[in-house]
Amino acid sequence: MDAILPYGVEIRFTPLYECLNSLHAYICRPSYKKLDMDPAWVKQVEERIPDTLRERLGQMSIDTEWRLVVLLVCCCPADTPQGFVDWLDKMSVQQLEQLLVDQGQQPPASVARLRSRLLTVFDQWNASYWATIDQHMLQRLDEEAAQRRQQLQQYGATASFVDITTAGIVLEPQPELKRLVLVPHYHFQPLNVLYAYREFTICHYASRVHFSDEGDLPPYEYRMLRSLSEQSRLKILRYLHKGPRSFIEIVRHLGLSKGITHDHVTKLRSAGLLHAHIKGETLVSYSLRQQALDELRAGLLQFIES
Numbered sequence: 001m002d003a004i005l006p007y008g009v010e011i012r013f014t015p016l017y018e019c020l021n022s023l024h025a026y027i028c029r030p031s032y033k034k035l036d037m038d039p040a041w042v043k044q045v046e047e048r049i050p051d052t053l054r055e056r057l058g059q060m061s062i063d064t065e066w067r068l069v070v071l072l073v074c075c076c077p078a079d080t081p082q083g084f085v086d087w088l089d090k091m092s093v094q095q096l097e098q099l100l101v102d103q104g105q106q107p108p109a110s111v112a113r114l115r116s117r118l119l120t121v122f123d124q125w126n127a128s129y130w131a132t133i134d135q136h137m138l139q140r141l142d143e144e145a146a147q148r149r150q151q152l153q154q155y156g157a158t159a160s161f162v163d164i165t166t167a168g169i170v171l172e173p174q175p176e177l178k179r180l181v182l183v184p185h186y187h188f189q190p191l192n193v194l195y196a197y198r199e200f201t202i203c204h205y206a207s208r209v210h211f212s213d214e215g216d217l218p219p220y221e222y223r224m225l226r227s228l229s230e231q232s233r234l235k236i237l238r239y240l241h242k243g244p245r246s247f248i249e250i251v252r253h254l255g256l257s258k259g260i261t262h263d264h265v266t267k268l269r270s271a272g273l274l275h276a277h278i279k280g281e282t283l284v285s286y287s288l289r290q291q292a293l294d295e296l297r298a299g300l301l302q303f304i305e306s
Contacts, residue, residue, distance in 0.1 A: 002158035008179040009157035013145035014079040015138055017183045019130050020070065021204055023121070025187040027060050034270070036189040036210070036219050045129055053124040056117070067195050069118060071103055072096075074181065074202055081126035085119055104198035137186055140209045144184045166192055166205040167220075167272035168289050172279045177201060184209070190223060190270040196280045220272065221299045224292065227271035232256065233264050237273065237288055244277060244285040 025035060029042045046054055060066070076084050091099075096115060097107045108114050148165055155161055157180075162169060165182055169192060178199040184207035185193075193204040210219050217225075227233055232254055239245060239253050251261045265286065268274045275287040 002156075002160045005157045005159060005162070005180075006173045007157075007177045009152060009162065010179060010181055011145050011148045011152060012181055012183050013141055015130075015133075016073060016076065016078060016080055016084050017204070018133075018138060018141060018185060018187065019081045019084075019122070019126065020073050021185040021193075022129065022133075022187045023057075023125060024062065024066075024193065027057055027062060027066075028188075034191065034266070035187075037187060048132070049128040050124060053121065053128065056121060060121075065108060065114065068100060068105060068108070068114065070193075070195050070202065071100065071105060071197060072118070074200075075099060075103075081122050081130050085122050085126070088115060088119055088122075091115070102198070137209065137211075141184050141186055141207055144207045144209060148182065148184070163275065163289075166203060167208075167292070168269060168275050169194070169203060169205075170275050170277045170287075171201065171203075172277060172284070174280060190220060190272075194278065194281060201280075217303050218299070221296060221303075224271040224273065224296045225300070227267045227273060230264065230267075232260075233268055236264060236268060240274065240286055240288040244275075244287040246285050247283070250286065 025037060026042065026045055028035075032039055032042060049057075072088065073084060076087050078084050078087050093111045093115070096111050100107045100111075152161060159170060162171060162180065162182070171177075171180060176198060177196075179201075181200055181202040183202065183204045185204045186207055186209050188204065189206040189208075189210075192206060195202055206220075208218070208220050212219060216222075235254060236250060239250065245253070247258075247261070247265065250265065251258055254261055254264075256264075265274070269276060269286075272292045273289055275289050276283055277285045277287065
């Protein structure tokens with residue numbers, strides 16, 4: 001039986017978190033081919049949002065400032081985008097600076113400018129996109145969170161629980177780490193997003209919620225099959241079967257460029273076929289996730305025999 005982790009684990013979900021992830025997905029729209037979202041989603045969004053918001057989001061990126069946005073959302077007591085806007089509007093610049101410093105973050109040159117930008121972005125995104133969001137999707141995410149909480153209560157906070165929930169993340173204990181917050185998301189599947197702050201790490205994990213036809217193979221299982229249809233990726237799996245290896249070791253083993261190797265590793269990670277061993281926010285090594293192969297075999301047989 002797995003030992004209980006030396007840090008606490010909690011499952012959270014509110015519409016505010018998924019609103020954040022929908023913004024994340026839109027900001028990363030040039031990489032839409034890596035996501036499960038329908039390619040037409042970006043066009044549909046741009047038909048809804050005002051030109052001023054589209055221009056503003058076009059200037060944003062997932063950078064050091066975005067990690068501050070994630071932290072603010074995580075610290076906000078409200079559950080909705082409108083609640084976040086109201087909370088942020090009432091916070092003084094000094095209070096925001098102190099909140100960031102308390103979590104070991106360097107405040108930007110102008111916290112007031114950051115707050116003003118976020119108030120505009122979240123207010124307009126909420127009004128033009130989020131107001132028409134599919135409530136069934138939010139319900140499914142809420143159910144996913146409830147199911148994970150039940151499993152957490154039953155089995156405890158173990159490495160296996162985190163691995164199964166996130167499909168491959170192995171978070172190495174750190175002296176300052178007190179808790180891991182796991183948040184299911186829909187918009188940014190199949191990728192996980194992880195940020196480490198002073199006392200907690202938050203991981204927005206791919207929920208496996210999907211709305212394809214009932215008779216279809218689930219997207220995550222289909223992704224596993226596709227990821228195996230390449231010789232170099234099969235070589236990676238065979239190599240990692242011998243034990244954890246760093247990215248550079250995988251590059252040397254394949255004899256390919258870092259860019260091509262990174263693409264292969266990313267596809268295998270997205271398929272849940274690799275463990276990603278992480279210290280803080282640093283990915284230190286990969287290893288084979290054997291149970292994913294077992295799950296694929298069982299799922300494929302069930303699909304064929306149904």
